[in-house]
Each structure stands twice: as C-alpha cells, then as structure tokens.
Amino acid sequence: MAITLGELAERLGAVLQGGSPSSRITGVATLRNAGADDLAFLANTAYRKHLSGTRAGAVVLDAKHADECPVAALVTANPYATYARAAALIVPRAPDRSGIHPTATLGPDCQIDATAWVGPHCIIESGVRIGAGVQLAGNCFIGAGCRIGAHSRLSPNVVVCHDVSIGERAVIQPGAVIGSDGFGLAMEDGRWLDVPQLGGVRIGDDVGIGANTTVDRGALEDTVLEDGVRLDNQIQVAHNVHIGAHTAVAGCVGISGSAKIGSHCMIGGGAGIVGHLEIADNVVITGMTMVTRSITEAGVYSSGVPAQDNTSWNRNYARFRQLDRLARRLQALERELAARDGRREGRD
Amino acid sequence: MAITLGELAERLGAVLQGGSPSSRITGVATLRNAGADDLAFLANTAYRKHLSGTRAGAVVLDAKHADECPVAALVTANPYATYARAAALIVPRAPDRSGIHPTATLGPDCQIDATAWVGPHCIIESGVRIGAGVQLAGNCFIGAGCRIGAHSRLSPNVVVCHDVSIGERAVIQPGAVIGSDGFGLAMEDGRWLDVPQLGGVRIGDDVGIGANTTVDRGALEDTVLEDGVRLDNQIQVAHNVHIGAHTAVAGCVGISGSAKIGSHCMIGGGAGIVGHLEIADNVVITGMTMVTRSITEAGVYSSGVPAQDNTSWNRNYARFRQLDRLARRLQALERELAARDGRREGRD
C-alpha cells in the first residue's frame, strides 16, 4: 500500500522535514536495509550509528536527532509509537474474514455476530457470544458460556475454557490456553484431592496474550487481567491472579496463585512471583528475579544473577556456601581488635 | 444443586454445629463473599480475619476455630479437603458425554468403550484402547497403541503420542503434550544426530497434568509418572524421568533426563532439576531452586534468590563477584593477627 509522506505526517501528527510531501512510501525497514520507498525509524540510540548512512525514503525520529538525518524526516516526540502507527498504515494486515467455516462445530444457544469469522475445525460450545469482527483462525476451542468482545483476534489452536470473558480487541497468539483449572490441591490421607476450580477468567479490553501462555481460571472468584495488559509467550498465570491495567509481562514468567500485581508494571523475562502477595503500581521487576514478598513502592527490583566464567563462578559460589561462617569470622576479628584496644588501653 | 447441611455433614463426616440440618446450601464462596445459601471454608489462617463477619450459610473449619464461627459450622479435622469434597457435591461438573463425534477420525483396531466420549476433530490412531467414561474434549490427538484408563478426562488440544499408557481418572489440561520425543542428541563430525526415542510414557492412576505441560517419552525405557502425581502448567518432564507417587510439581519446573524423584515430594514453581540424579521421598524444593546433586534425605532445599531493590542488589552482586577474593583477604587478616600474636609472644 502506497502512502505519501505528506499524508503520513498528517495522520501521525509528525512534522515532515526535508522531503517532498508527495514522495510515496510503500514499505518499512531498518535504517540499514531501507530503500528509497521505505520508512525507517530511530527509537533506540544504539542504532544511531546507522542513521548517517541510511538510504530510507524517510526516517521517524525525535527532534534531537533530526539534524543528523540525511534523508526526509518525520519528527515526533515518541518515534517508536509513531513508527508503530505508521507501520500499521503502510503494511495493513490481511483483510478480516467473516462467516462460519463449514468444518466448525457449534453448540446450542450461541450468538455469533455476522461479521465475525469462525475458522476451520473450531469448536464452539453452548451459549457462547462472539462480537463483531472477531477472528477465530482455526482449531480453536471456545468453551460453554464464553464471551469474546468485538474485534478480538484468536490465532490457531487457542483454547478458551468455559465461562471466560474476553474484552474487545484482544490479540491472542497460537497455543495460548485461558481458563484451565488452577492447581488447587488438598492433601488427605497421603493423597491429593483436586479442589474444584469454580471461578472464571475476566479479561479487559486491548489485552495481548502470547503463544503457549496459560491463564488458569479462579478457584472461587475470577482470575483477572485488566485493560491493556500484555503477556508475552510461555507465561504461567495461576488461579486468582489479578494483573492491573497496562502491565507488561515478558516471556517465561510464572505468577503464582492470588498474586495481585499493580498497573503499569513491567515484569522481566523468566521472573517468578510467589502467591498471595501484592505488587504496587509502576514496579519494574528485572529478568529472572524471584519476588517473595509484597512490594509496596514503585521502583526497580532484582535478584537475577548475571553469568560469570564458570571457574570464577564455582570459586565464588563455593564461598557463598560459607558466607554465614565468613561473616562470623569477620565479626570475630572485629571483636578481637576491639578487645586488644581495650587491653592496650588497660596497659597504657 | 441444593443439599442440606445435615446431608453435607453426613456425607463429609463433619460435625454440624449451630445450624439447622435442614438448611439448604446451593453454592460455594469465600468467607467474604458468601451469602446465606453458600458454603465457605477456613483452611488458611491468613483468612481468619474474615470469619467473624461472614454471612455464609455455613463454614467448614477445624475445631480450633469453631467457637469463633458466627454462623453454622461444619467442623472437621481437615477443612481444605472437606471443602474440596463439599464443593464437588454442591457444584457438580457438567455431565459426561458419550459417543464419537462424526468429525473425529479413527484408525483401525481401536477399542473405544461405549460410555466414552470422543469429541469433535479428535484424531485417534490405530490400536488405541479407551476405557469407560473417558472424555476427550476436542482437537485431541491420541497416537497409535495408546491406552487411556477409565474416567480419564482430556481437555481440548491435548496431544498423546504413540504408545503412551495413561491410568484411570487422569485429568489432563489443554495443550498438554505427552510422549513427545526426548532431547537425545549425539554429536558426529560437528553435527547433531537424533538418537531414536524408543521408550514410551507410563502414567499411573489419579494423575493430573497441567496446561501446556510436556512429558517426553523415554529413550529406551519408559518415562514414568506414578499414581497420584500432580503436575501444574508449563512443566517440562524430560525422557526417562521417574516421578514417585503423590508428588506435586508447581508451574514452570524443568526436570532433566533420567532424574528420579521420590514420592510425596513438593517441587516449587520454576525449579530446575538436573538429570541423572535421585531425590528421596518427602523432599520439598522451594521455588526457583536448582537441584544439581542427588538429595538423599527428606527435608527442605533451596536456592531461589529473593528480590532486593535494584541498587542494593547491584551493590551486593558486585561484591559476590569478588567473594573468593574477599574470603582470601579475610583469611590473610586472620593469619596476620595470629602472626602478630606469635611475634608478641616471642617478644614478651
């Protein structure tokens, strides 16, 4: 799809600098690979070195770097967001479909909007409501009583178990599972008894859920993802977790049962969050950190251990195993020196 | 479904205190949200603060807390297990189905019990045996030669590869994969060669397997999950692992090849277990711990690192990198002081 620089500037609210408004853009590319018909962007200063040599048709960047731009520039306060909007204009996604594929199976009492698409081999159980423009790609399972809000997009092989409510404009990647039974176990006479998982999952608007991520249903009340939450791939969200609005969670994170995470948090990849605790708004958890207590103040929290060469690591870790003893030996030395001072003063 | 308090007490073996045996219970809820028709429970003392204000129809709790209960009580030694049984009585799950959906495909020589349900788009390969009352929800794949024991329940999009044996009453959540090829690789002239994975998977009775969890088949002998094992979501069980009876494994755990885990163990979320080692019965591994050696005694083992604020963490971790040197400096100080004592004694 071709769009002129002038139209782009107008639709993005950006200032066009040093280029013809009638120049046509047909694609997007990196600063390094862009050609004369491509739009590139500079959002991460690590890539600034590629700016001077770029052959892009235009570059989205901020005012600070506008002078260095050798080609047309679309100047904006937030280049990454502006680029995101531009890319969606220049490379529109495949057109939506509508209708119900003949291989899909439908239970009774479903309300499926006429503009929605139910792809091949989808299984829709009883009492499901699917909103306008919803896209179910294929091989999806939607359990009894689910609601899927308008313009939500479910990729192939997504499973949504019964009584899950998903808001509008959700984007759910392949293999995600929403509403599986939580891990509720009671021990009785040496055997585990499954505790019935009777809650649902409530998902707000504009939520993204990554590939093969799992979100368990609540035990009694609901598991909740508020508006704008973004979950990457391979994440585990346990029963009764509550994730606040616009919190983003990177891949491979595990969140244990009944944890309550604030809004606008960022959880780094591979982090683990223990159950039954609260995390305040605007908290950043760095990668592979384990959160074991509530966090009551915004800020950055860490416990991920960076790699060392194996020899140093083994040597340092061996000392870690003795760390309590080392600390006691240090204390003993301090006392010994203080005692000598005492004796010396006594002698003096 | 309505049930009287008297009937509940009788079926659960609990003592009804301070309530009419003919009162009817129709739902379950938390202490905080329960109404006059709901059963609530107190199993975790963290929620004791909600007991005095509850408006539940009745509360399941132990004798220690019975006096504090403002409403009818069902008194029992194990409130959580008693609640689990009660909830299953009060909120029965959707009735089982039977038959084979016309969109399912069946290979030759299968024996599928007439009371079992094979849902839409299931693929059953040759020689599969499926027991009484088994429920295959839909989009499931059951490979050649598998056996699935009576009353097992497979959620949508579960894959069971060939020659896997599953006992009775298994509950398998969506997206779980059982019997995938193990990660067996031989290096030859700079290239990996796949080592054929010729074993199967043997799963006992009453086993639970979480959403998107993977259990690889054995290389030569079988991967084994004994009776009553419970696996949460997003777990990886490698080839030839053996997990003892009634061991529970929380989400995101990775268990490497040929690890042998005892019975009645509890493995915390995100833990990692190295291959070719043994863990005794009744071992508890806390969250995000890495087990690198066999554990021969029951007890609690840990190496998960709790979060600190990022500034403290960086400062402490910088010292950790020097820990071996710090320990040597401490030793040098100790020697120096001992040497001075020697010199002083010499002088004295």
Added chain:
Amino acid sequence: MAITLGELAERLGAVLQGGSPSSRITGVATLRNAGADDLAFLANTAYRKHLSGTRAGAVVLDAKHADECPVAALVTANPYATYARAAALIVPRAPDRSGIHPTATLGPDCQIDATAWVGPHCIIESGVRIGAGVQLAGNCFIGAGCRIGAHSRLSPNVVVCHDVSIGERAVIQPGAVIGSDGFGLAMEDGRWLDVPQLGGVRIGDDVGIGANTTVDRGALEDTVLEDGVRLDNQIQVAHNVHIGAHTAVAGCVGISGSAKIGSHCMIGGGAGIVGHLEIADNVVITGMTMVTRSITEAGVYSSGVPAQDNTSWNRNYARFRQLDRLARRLQALERELAARDGRREGRD
C-alpha cells in the same frame, strides 16, 4: 526388523569383535535389560558398571572398553552416534504416508508434493509450498505463504504462522508454535501500542524444535535458526533472534529479542539470555544461568545457583543481603591494621 551383526558392522563402519557376523539383532535395549537379540551401547562411563553383566547380543562401545565386553562388541570411535545410527536401522519408524486427508482444508495456490502427507484437520492457507515426503500429522496450521522443505516432519497441533520458511528434514514436536507475533510494544500516553511484526522466520535444514516451544517472527527482518539447530521443549525464542548452526538449546530456556547466538553453542536448561547481545561460537551456558552481556570468547559460563538445605540457604542468603557492608567492614579492618603498622613504625 532383523539385521545381522555383520551387516551392522559394515553399515556403521564399526569393527565386530568376538561375535558371529551372522547373529541377528532385532531390538535395542540398555546394558542392563538387553537380551540375546538386542543391541546395547556404552557411551557414558557411569554405566560401565553394567557392562560386565550384560546379556546383550552385542554392545556398541569404544576401543578402550572393548576388552571388558563379555559379549560381541561393535567397536567404534563414537559409540553414542554409532548407536543412534544402529537404532534407526534396527527399529525403523512408522512408514511415511502420502496424500491429503479429506478433513484437511487447503487455501488457493498451494503446491503440495504428491509424496507429502497432510493429516486430518490440518489447515493449509494460501500459497503454501510443501516438499517431497513432508509429514503433517494432524490438527496442524500452516499459514499463508509458508515453505516446508522436503522430508520435514510436523507432529500434531503444530502451528506455523504465515510467511515462515522451514528447510529440509526438520523435526517439529507437538504444540510448537513458529512465527507468532513478537512482543513489540511502544508506550504512548500510558497505553501499550503493538508494533506490527512484519518479519518472518527462516529455519535452515536439519533443525529440531521441541514440544510447546515458541519461535516468534521478526519485527522487520527475520528470526533465524541456522542449519542443524536443536531446540528442546518449552523454549521461548523472541523476535529477531539468530541462532547459529548446530547450536543446541535445552528445555525452558528464554532467549530475548535480537540476541545473536553463535554456532555449536550449548545452552543449558532454564537459562535466560537478555536481548540485543552476541554470544560467540562454541560457548557453553550451564543450567539456569542468566546471560546479561555479550560473550566474546568460547568457554563455559554460569550463574545457576545449586540448592542447599533450606536452613543453610537462609543463613547464607541473609549474609548476602549484607554483602556490600561486610566487604566494607573487611576493608576497614585492613586499613585499621595498616594504620596500626604505620603508628607502630612511627613509634619504633
């Protein structure tokens, strides 16, 4: 399938020692369980103790252990690789199928080789090219414009999103997702904006991808897995990652966006690799290690923390929280002693 020891020796390039070339082998087994018709192998010296008592028909081993072998031996420099080849000869896998199952759905403009197999309920979108002998087991989704090279094998419930290119002889385990949208987010006015993910995934020849592993498509350029890469189960490969040839990655690893990993690396289970960094060829990362900076030299790198009994762990970790202060106290002691030396020298 029966094969003689003589034929095995010839086809494997091994030297038959102490056995009749006409003896027939019909199976493979461990040293401990093998019977007279089975081939066993000794590749890991931990199992050497089982050699003297083996009743195998023959054992694959190296020259160093040939003298200890109580039965026929197939002597070779690389017993594990030789065993892998032997097992594939002795226990051939189920024969390939060809054709398109009537329940599969096909988009327009697909080129599916007549020798390929498209199993039940597969969804093949438009413009897909599938090479000779490819096996798609069932419930697979192949997005628009994908290419799947000859003799690749996709297990059930694999999802390959649009515009993904897979080389020849790939082996993809169940539930794997290739080409899901990467986690590209721009923050604008307190809300996340999805950055269109417009790149693809390029996968070389002879690549293995584990069960429920996810490989995201690139943001602008492609995510790349070079020839011979092996990924285990439950791995997350983010957008624009590049993994060099013959690198093997164990289960539960997370690799963040734009990380570039060299060839012939080995990444241990549960490791995490931060984005936008480079790892040299021939690097070994041990289990549960977090790589936060580029690694420029081959070698072994670690930060996975081995378990201790919980009491010791808590004691040592409490000291770790004070480690910077402990280090300062050590330094203070050193200075104090040096100052005393100064004073003493002054006095002397």
